[in-house]
Amino acid sequence: MYKLHKLLWDIRRDAPTKERYLADADAVLDDYGIDGDFRGFMRDLDFKSMYERGINPYLLYFCAIQLEVDRADYYAQIRGEK
Numbered sequence: 163m164y165k166l167h168k169l170l171w172d173i174r175r176d177a178p179t180k181e182r183y184l185a186d187a188d189a190v191l192d193d194y195g196i197d198g199d200f201r202g203f204m205r206d207l208d209f210k211s212m213y214e215r216g217i218n219p220y221l222l223y224f225c226a227i228q229l230e231v232d233r234a235d236y237y238a239q240i241r242g243e244k
């Protein structure tokens with residue numbers, strides 16, 4: 163879980179990491195050692211599944227903003243409407 167929290171933090175705070183993620187998510191996920199279900203959740207930007215599995219909601223929200231996910235869509239996903 164730490165690795166995913168670190169990635170979410172870095173996407174939020176480090177523009178080059180964000181740009182690399184947007185250009186080639188798999189390469190960044192490899193660099194951070196993200197695998198299993200969490201890898202799929204990150205590739206799909208499935209914030210609800212990550213939230214339900216205990217990922218820090220603050221990090222999820224601000225990562226979503228940095229990845230240019232519409233706020234209304236983010237909230238709808240978290241509420242289970244999408």
